[in-house]
Amino acid sequence: MAKLESAQLVGYILKHTQLPEKGVKNTIELLNEDCTIPFISRYRKEKTGNLDEVQVGAIVQFKEQFESLEKRKKAIIKAVEEQDALTPELRIKFETAEDITQLEDLYLPFKKSIKTKAEVARKNGLEPLAKIIMAQRNDDIEFTASKYLNNDVENEDDALEGARHIISEWINERTDIRSQIRSQLARFAIISTKVISTKKKDEKAQKYRDYFDWSEPLNKCPSHRFLAFLRAESEKFIRVKIELDDERLLDRIENRIIKSNNACAKQIKLALADAYKRLLFPSLSNELLKAAKEKADDEAISVFSNNLRQLLLGAPLGEKRILAIDPGFKSGCKVVCLDAQSNLVHNENIYPHAPQNDVSGAIKKLSSLVNAYKIEAIAIGNGTASRETEHLVKKVIFNNPVEVFVVSEAGASIYSASKIARDEFPNYDVTVRGAVSIGRRLADPLAELVKIDPKSIGVGQYQHDVDQTKLKNSLDVVVESCVNSIGVNINTASVPLLSYVSGIGPKLAENIVIQRKEKGAFKSRKEIMDVPRLGGKAFEQGAAFLRIKDADNPLDDSAVHPESYAIVKQMAKDKGTEILSLIGNKSLLKEIELKKYCTENVGLPTLEDIRSELEKPGLDRREKAKVFTFDQNIKSITDLHSGQLLPGIVNNITNFGCFVDIGIKESGLIHVSNLSDSFVKDVNEHVHLHQQIIVKVIDVDVLRKRIQLKLHK
Template structure:
């Protein structure tokens, strides 16, 4: 009714344009909405479209796919849990003081596709919708738990400096919240960072801070391939010397295991650089950034299944795990209501903990075993044969002598009357 909020973001997540379209009832301005989306895609060289999985999400996805966009533009459904909480938060008001809450929410959904962690750290942990007791535990401890996890991610994987929010950057060693804000402001004014050295141009970011933070800040597709790794700028000359000794480029050294095997690390040991440091550098060259994510796959729900009323028992559907609890896992199958896979239906074998077989955001194949439209409950199964344990149902067979129905059991009063009658006789 109030329309679909549209925002255009650049590669760094900066808001370029916002608008509203009305492709659904009651307005149903399909042609006008389609023309606007096409024009915006061309004007801003759009590479991907993120659609929130809330109200009319599936219908909007079908509409966008039907308007004839360039095949190179990917259309992805994004989990919008907590986006409305962010849009009304102090963080969002500070970032977009003159924008409506709906615009802020749309920006959050778009950024979640670009750099999910950078956006999720802005939201109160209990509003992310992951876990079982997030509303019951002490909130300060919950926040501390989230902080510990984010710090662990930052230290092991690093932060993409060209897409990270100031909230995520503030977790990096040496960066305060004010320095993180300065980095984002510099990026918005001057465009993406092309190398780590340009970070020194940021206001109040001196050599000491650079020394602490540079190793955790990544720049993909940088001029120097080492800027995408955990190798600190101070160690660049060592890597360059290694490449020179082998007669190859730094890029070749990073991509070829054969070349790295030819290196004798003892040759590069100095008073300042020991063998453990050189071993760490070599392991980082083997897998720059240690990014645990696989190659991005476009996920799509089953066409024609948009509401709980479309579900039928026995249907096999693709889904995404949205939450894992002690009693099972919740799976989004694209009908605005997550279905529950009970722990007894998570696997063909017995499991004690759902976390043994499923994780949040995992893509799974499920079978519908129960649908209760009135109560909005969906029962799902990940078993290969979910109906194997149920008794076979078929046409009733004629009863034989052994199948004679049981007579209704007499009540206590009737039994007493029978005893009295026998006694009198």
């Protein structure tokens, strides 16, 4: 049975992907051994046929779909069996159903409720009459109906109505009719909206003004607009409706089931209209909306995931001494100084803005701190009073060059009030923690942002409206992928960062940090196995993603897996040198004939990865942070006018365009149509998150606080 299910699983995945069968089989085997996606895609290339993370992720997705489908099949078969209604033919139909929709259609006749109109009619003894009508051979159906009168059925009309309710249910349960209506809905359904008149003048409703009276084919409705409809409806500003050409469709269905032109046909026609209006259309249009919502969710989650990946892999400044400022007016600016390892060494407040306006005191203090702590860079949060604070900092004359950066503080307040922040800084308040987070984001965005719930980072479209479980799972995969693609310094990484390392997780991450505190820094990868409860499997999965600086074995600070150390040692020996001399020696590495080191388990893909890693071991592939300056003449939206060319930073990407920070409170939108003179299929092909660009102002709506921009090439 297990072998049969395994074969069915492979077949299911092959049907939904274009992946090689052997690679799929071996990947499933690795997944069943609790191997992670980063480990499989990086260190088991020979087994998978060199499948990348995306392809392995697709196998995981369809594996979960298949398992969910099989679980539902078993539950349905058991339920029908308990009703003594499971025939061999029906079992086969259930077992061979290819998707959940087909499965639920088959199960529909067995999900009866005693409260349905059809069930009441059956109890009143009207099912034989319904069968007579469906046979369509009776020319005097009213006379026949009179034979079914009883205490609960007072007259012929009641009898015929009850029979029609039973026929309506039969029609509703026909899989061919349901499929036909689904097909028509998918192709021709119209989604329309109407404003709720009592809410029309509501200030909050104005952002949905464009959708007060909207209509378009549902299959042409983009995901962001569909989610906007649903949000506006949930806030009770509009009503959303699905419409279809009913008459045309009903004519087609009539041709399927009505084979005569007598009184029975008239009753069936009435039953069909009832079935369609009361059962089929409400059920299937809701199903269509649910499917459209799932599709919109998937697209929105994909946008968020792409943005999150770009954000996490944003340019780090590296190990520099940083002064970070969380700007503010009335409460002042919180200033913290961090050492090169991002440890907090000093904090205090300055009050350069209204109402205190202590500009000279703030300048003196900043100059003093920069000199005292040998500060190399200044990070300023981009929230309230950011521009004013940046202007102040640039007035300060420092003894040595100091780079000034404006850093996104989205989610910093979430972090500063979190348990993670309290555990890191138990003796400091939220203002200190928030400023530290701003500084650390400049040093290493990835290491700091993993401490925050990704939904709070503020990139994406309608992330709070989508399926939250699906969103969390997708974003967790992205974070795991990013962390493992860069690697983690085990001697400096926080618990949240370590917890995303392949095979580690939160508990082992805590144990690593505890051991680090009790016994000092790890000196080799071998010592990782001394961590309590970290067994061989966890070591296999995570060791190559954990880096140890200045280790005795230089490979411990590389992406070479410990299981391949012997191969590198043999390479060095064959070249008459030491491993340390081999590392970084491109000419010597090129001379190595990789085929010589192939074994049953290690092939050319792994060996090529090893050689590539030895050329630049532990190389951080991220770009380095660059200073950016906004147009100093633009202080608010009222300073904008069409035709201006301005510097900006892309701060969010959606399916309909990208948003750009131009140094004021409101971000401007570059609609997809303004990204290029040619058709734009993917916004990410033209811009990426945190990219520094030049934009042209097209239109400014001060009242609605909307800025339309065009990408200037």
